[in-house]
Amino acid sequence: MxxxxxxxxxxxxxxxxxxxxxxxDAMERNLAxxxxxxxxxxxxxxxxxxxxxxAALAKLQMAHGAVGVCVQKTAEAEAxxxxxxxxxxxxxxxxxxxxxxxVAALARELEALGGQLAIAVDSPxxxxxxxxxxxxxxxxxxxxxxxxVGHGRCGLAPGVAAVPLAAExxxxxxxxxxxxxxxxxxxxxxxTVVERREGIALVIAHVEATKEALQxxxxxxxxxxxxxxxxxxxxxxxxxxGELQAGxxxxxxxxxxxxxxxxxxxxxxxxxxVKSQVMSVSASxxxxxxxxxxxxxxxxxxxxxxxxxxxxxxxxxxxxVRGAVLPALGDTVWLIPGHCDPTVNLHDHLLGVRGGLxxxxxxxxxxxxxxxxxx
Amino acid sequence: MxxxxxxxxxxxxxxxxxxxxxxxDAMERNLAxxxxxxxxxxxxxxxxxxxxxxAALAKLQMAHGAVGVCVQKTAEAEAxxxxxxxxxxxxxxxxxxxxxxxVAALARELEALGGQLAIAVDSPxxxxxxxxxxxxxxxxxxxxxxxxVGHGRCGLAPGVAAVPLAAExxxxxxxxxxxxxxxxxxxxxxxTVVERREGIALVIAHVEATKEALQxxxxxxxxxxxxxxxxxxxxxxxxxxGELQAGxxxxxxxxxxxxxxxxxxxxxxxxxxVKSQVMSVSASxxxxxxxxxxxxxxxxxxxxxxxxxxxxxxxxxxxxVRGAVLPALGDTVWLIPGHCDPTVNLHDHLLGVRGGLxxxxxxxxxxxxxxxxxx
Numbered sequence: 001m002x003x004x005x006x007x008x009x010x011x012x013x014x015x016x017x018x019x020x021x022x023x024x025d026a027m028e029r030n031l032a033x034x035x036x037x038x039x040x041x042x043x044x045x046x047x048x049x050x051x052x053x054x055a056a057l058a059k060l061q062m063a064h065g066a067v068g069v070c071v072q073k074t075a076e077a078e079a080x081x082x083x084x085x086x087x088x089x090x091x092x093x094x095x096x097x098x099x100x101x102x103v104a105a106l107a108r109e110l111e112a113l114g115g116q117l118a119i120a121v122d123s124p125x126x127x128x129x130x131x132x133x134x135x136x137x138x139x140x141x142x143x144x145x146x147x148x149v150g151h152g153r154c155g156l157a158p159g160v161a162a163v164p165l166a167a168e169x170x171x172x173x174x175x176x177x178x179x180x181x182x183x184x185x186x187x188x189x190x191x192t193v194v195e196r197r198e199g200i201a202l203v204i205a206h207v208e209a210t211k212e213a214l215q216x217x218x219x220x221x222x223x224x225x226x227x228x229x230x231x232x233x234x235x236x237x238x239x240x241x242g243e244l245q246a247g248x249x250x251x252x253x254x255x256x257x258x259x260x261x262x263x264x265x266x267x268x269x270x271x272x273x274v275k276s277q278v279m280s281v282s283a284s285x286x287x288x289x290x291x292x293x294x295x296x297x298x299x300x301x302x303x304x305x306x307x308x309x310x311x312x313x314x315x316x317x318x319x320x321v322r323g324a325v326l327p328a329l330g331d332t333v334w335l336i337p338g339h340c341d342p343t344v345n346l347h348d349h350l351l352g353v354r355g356g357l358x359x360x361x362x363x364x365x366x367x368x369x370x371x372x373x374x375x
Numbered sequence: 376m377x378x379x380x381x382x383x384x385x386x387x388x389x390x391x392x393x394x395x396x397x398x399x400d401a402m403e404r405n406l407a408x409x410x411x412x413x414x415x416x417x418x419x420x421x422x423x424x425x426x427x428x429x430a431a432l433a434k435l436q437m438a439h440g441a442v443g444v445c446v447q448k449t450a451e452a453e454a455x456x457x458x459x460x461x462x463x464x465x466x467x468x469x470x471x472x473x474x475x476x477x478v479a480a481l482a483r484e485l486e487a488l489g490g491q492l493a494i495a496v497d498s499p500x501x502x503x504x505x506x507x508x509x510x511x512x513x514x515x516x517x518x519x520x521x522x523x524v525g526h527g528r529c530g531l532a533p534g535v536a537a538v539p540l541a542a543e544x545x546x547x548x549x550x551x552x553x554x555x556x557x558x559x560x561x562x563x564x565x566x567t568v569v570e571r572r573e574g575i576a577l578v579i580a581h582v583e584a585t586k587e588a589l590q591x592x593x594x595x596x597x598x599x600x601x602x603x604x605x606x607x608x609x610x611x612x613x614x615x616x617g618e619l620q621a622g623x624x625x626x627x628x629x630x631x632x633x634x635x636x637x638x639x640x641x642x643x644x645x646x647x648x649v650k651s652q653v654m655s656v657s658a659s660x661x662x663x664x665x666x667x668x669x670x671x672x673x674x675x676x677x678x679x680x681x682x683x684x685x686x687x688x689x690x691x692x693x694x695x696v697r698g699a700v701l702p703a704l705g706d707t708v709w710l711i712p713g714h715c716d717p718t719v720n721l722h723d724h725l726l727g728v729r730g731g732l733x734x735x736x737x738x739x740x741x742x743x744x745x746x747x748x749x750x
Contacts, residue, residue: 016750042672050691072692093654097707098391122655125704153689154662155654185690279468280497280529287468287529293573294749298688313673314528315560316425316716317447317467329500330470341691345668346720348747357678372494372723372746374669375391 004349004365012353012360018290021334023356024363026271027250033266034249035064041236046070046225047088051341053370054350055083055249062087068115070245074099075373077106077117083369086115089225091181091245093146093154094119095126099375100133107134107141107174118142120157120181129170134174142171142178144225147210148212149203151182158206159213166219171238179223182207183245188230189255189299193262200234207240227315229256233264245267252339255299272343272350274335275303276319286326286371288319288333294337296342302335305357311335319350329336345371379724381742385685387735388707392652393665395722396709399729401646404626408623408641410439416611419446421464421600423622426716428745429725430458432625437462443490445620445642448750449474452481452492457750458744461490464600466556466620467528468521469494474750475508482509482516482549493517495556502543502550516545517553519600522585524557524578533581536587541594554598557582558620563605564630565676568637575609589596592721604631606699608639628715630674647718647725648680648732649710651694653702661701663694663708670710671717677710680732687708720746 007015015021017228038045047061049069058069063250077088088110094103107117121127121143134141140278145162148155148177156162162180169177192290211221225243227235229252235241248256251272263297275288293316295302301311302319309323311357319335327333334357344350348371352364382390390396412418424433424444433444433455443462446452453740468744469478482492491595496502496518509516510607521538523530531537537555544552562574578601586596588677589628600618602610605629610616626647634644653663668691670677677694684698694710709732719725723746725740 014473016471018749029649095654096391096652098389123704126655148657151694151697152660254650277471279470280501282523282532285527290749292671293717296667297673298667298691316673316720318528320528342668345691346747347749372721374393374665374722 006363007351008365010356010362012362013342015275015351015362017275017332018178018294019275020344020350020356021273021275022251022350022352022366023271023273023357026354027129028268030250030252030268030271031060031064032062033268037236037266038065040245042235043241044243046243046245047250048091051081051247052250052344053079053368053373054366055080055085055369056366058085059128062252067243070323071370073373073375074102074106075375076367077155078372079370079373081106081109081113084113086110086113088115089118089152091120091183092145093122093126095129097129097133100129104133104137104140105131107139108137111139117141118144118178120144120147121165122146124165124168127165131172131175134172137174140174140176143175143179146181147206149182149206149350150199151186153185155181158210162210162214163217163219166214177219177222179221179225180207180210181225183226185228187305188228189259190230191258192260195230196262197234200231204238204240210300211240233262237264248340251340253299254303254336254338270336271304272337272340273303275336276333276335278329278331278333281326281329285320285322288321289337290319291315293317293346295337295347296339298342299339302337305311305336307335308335309333347371382737383740385737386651387737390576390650390737392650392707393669393722394650395670395719395725396647396648396650396667397626397660397725397727397741398648399727400731401644404571405625405627405643406435406439408643409621412611413440413619417476418616419609419618419620421620422625423582423620425434426622427625428454428461428743428748429739429741430455430744433460436625442618446745448748449477449481449748449750453477453744454745454748456481456484456488459488461485461488461685463490464493464519466495466519466558466600468497468501470504472504474510475504478505478516479508479512481516483732486514491517493553494622495521495539497521499540499543502540505708506547506550509547512549515549515551519551519553519556519574519740521556522581525574526561528560530556533585535584537589538592538594541589541723542590552594552712554586554596554600555582556600558601559601560603563603564634565605566633567635569604571637572609575606579613579615586615590704598651605634608637608709609629611671612639626715628674629678629711629713645711647712647715649677649712651710653706653708653709655706656704660695660697664692664694665694665710666692668721670712671721673717674714677712678712680709682708684708701736719743722746
């Protein structure tokens with residue numbers, strides 16, 4: 001059997017394949033650049049921990065100025081809270097009464113840790129269910145009203161629809177109106193800067209209209225939260241958003257790097273790689289031992305790092321690489337995953353390498369604490 | 376926290392979402408149909424455990440006539456062997472000296488269990504590395520020479536290229552020539568019966584040419600192994616294949632069900648489902664809590680079971696369903712995954728339900744023992 005702990009302190013060359021590897025130097029530069037950006041623009045940073053699912057990385061982000069983290073799932077919040085992450089926002093709807101009992105228990109747990117739980121709602125029924133679960137709990141959950149600002153998934157229509165929800169939140173002692181959740185996921189990946197500017201301008205108009213409707217009804221909006229790695233400079237410059245939820249900046253996947261760079265944003269480096277090995281070579285191609293059980297392909301295939309090779313999908317356990325010069329049997333091929341979030345979710349651990357992928361040393365084994373935390 | 380054991384004996388309606396659920400009645404009918412087919416056609420069955428990654432299901436298949444299982448990864452073999460699965464074929468190339476030491480240890484372990492290990496090779500270098508690792512191990516590994524019979528991934532060109540490998544295998548006391556590995560993965564999903572017949576006819580011609588080349592050089596071919604859920608009736612009828620590797624028949628995913636049915640094959644039922652819940656409803660669509668972290672989308676999106684709804688991808692944690700009649704907030708929506716293998720790999724457990732999805736009871740919790748076993 002492969003004992004993971006054996007690899008600590010050993011050369012990156014000794015990492016068995018396939019494995020998910022972090023270039024710690026690149027990751028720490030990304031971390032510092034985002035912290036500096038948030039400080040400079042006077043916005044709070046609450047990175048999305050759905051990306052890394054790791055308590056150690058959540059704490060690292062909080063040590064670098066983040067006010068807490070977002071998650072999408074109750075079970076992710078539970079996994080991080082159990083390891084001491086105390087300020088968590090479930091930026092998503094939860095409507096199962098069974099899960100809402102867990103949400104209430106989490107709210108108590110985070111308060112005991114000196115922190116706080118927040119959650120999103122987008123319907124009167126969902127809010128009523130949350131209020132039922134929180135009734136008599138002697139703790140408080142901050143509630144954000146989610147708007148559909150163009151993504152077309154969850155969220156209320158912008159404008160007056162938020163007013164009755166804000167009014168209902170005010171009726172419950174255990175609920176506190178946190179503000180608005182407004183995230184346009186698709187806009188993160190609009191390829192040109194112009195498209196992203198136009199997309200987020202509409203988002204901001206929707207948020208402002210909703211703020212005005214709430215204010216006209218007597219409800220102040222404490223915070224607007226949202227934004228991702230593709231557009232956060234636009235939300236930060238809006239004067240409307242107080243908190244950024246970008247997560248992928250830490251690892252920077254192939255898909256985000258395919259965006260036209262916005263000079264208003266810091267430049268982030270690829271810090272997440274799949275180490276793979278050539279296991280078969282023919283006249284036309286080589287086969288590496290990493291397929292879509294090693295990296296997610298929802299946002300396209302991985303890029304090959306540092307070699308002029310094209311990767312095509314070879315199935316669950318294989319990748320096929322082609323190019324003018326093929327690697328030899330046993331060679332290492334480093335892949336840059338198409339999408340970091342679901343790629344990390346395929347792995348139990350991230351191996352943190354210091355000093356570069358080629359000649360560096362394995363310095364950390366970072367557990368993916370909330371891997372598979374689906375509920 | 377969600378205690379998994381609490382769900383045993385409870386109604387399927389109480390399963391928290393998203394969750395991967397087996398309809399045990401349907402699965403057992405699939406199991407019996409495949410066992411009957413193999414017995415009737417006089418071929419051995421060695422199902423691919425890369426699909427379910429579960430020792431309990433591997434043993435269930437062996438209790439229903441399977442001679443053993445295939446896996447793709449050394450770590451999968453280790454996980455199953457540790458739980459007593461004793462006859463395992465790694466139907467894939469392993470070329471890392473570190474992993475080949477693990478292969479040698481596995482060969483000893485399986486012999487101690489009264490079983491046997493087999494592995495595939497497709498290059499002189501790979502065979503030499505395997506022989507080095509097995510040297511002096513006082514146990515035997517069966518070695519299959521993999522042919523590229525049309526898939527275009529691993530494998531030698533059919534014909535005489537196999538001869539020097541068979542000759543080299545014969546020189547090593549710890550290696551025994553097992554026969555030919557010949558699997559055409561893409562042909563499994565050729566949609567029409569005619570396309571599959573034509574594809575497998577070529578496969579069989581390649582295998583026969585290779586057998587003849589080997590026999591002409593004095594090497595008998597003990598076994599030809601391969602075939603999947605899309606084509607196995609063709610390989611079984613060929614008189615050339617002695618062993619079938621189909622795995623997906625047990626759960627039957629949406630992609631295989633999209634094939635035109637071949638009357639020569641038994642009919643398999645969908646037995647694998649993602650239970651999801653509606654978490655948001657708008658005028659145009661409903662959102663369920665299962666996205667591509669709950670089910671793999673490499674072979675397309677899931678189908679909605681029993682309701683006239685179309686599923687579209689809503690990202691890592693969401694699915695969007697549309698139709699004339701939308702489900703209500705909190706409703707259950709059962710999904711049929713596009714591809715079972717990488718879907719199972721996203722989950723720690725399968726919940727086995729007896730008596731139907733709607734009104735049945737959770738009878739088994741089946742661990743996905745080799746989930747994430749990538750190396």
